[in-house]
Amino acid sequence: MVSIEISGPLLLAAAVLGAAWIYRDAKRRAMDTADMWAVGFFVAFVLLPVLGGLAVFVFYLRNRNRRRGSPVAVPGA
Template identity: 40%
Template sequence: MTVPLQAGIPGGTELFIILIIGLLLLAVPFVLAYWVYTDASRRGNDNAALWALAVSGLGIMTFFGGLLAFVIYRWDRD
């Protein structure tokens, strides 16, 4: 006797979309950290590596924490 799956098994399109979203959530903090580091280095900021670590570290732990660190950097750089 076979029992049909009512909800289905995730795969195909659903799994691909989840993979893309996961990769974006991982890539964005590193891209922002790279941009912050190059911008701070170009402006002669001695704490360029610290800013980049703050943005990427907080971005990996909590996505919005990384965005907050990025906004604070943008506010502080001028």
């Protein structure tokens, strides 16, 4: 059987850093749910170490807003 063992302080540090990155990225993309994404990542990372956080991270990357780019002129508008 394969098991993943992570020490408590390392687990908390990784969870906090990941949640902080998700929060900052979501705020930059003007997402109203930035705080919920960060809390969800933290909780998932702590309850299901590594795999829970990875699942939420992948789900976040697939569902986040696109980055705001420079405006594009529309001909005839």
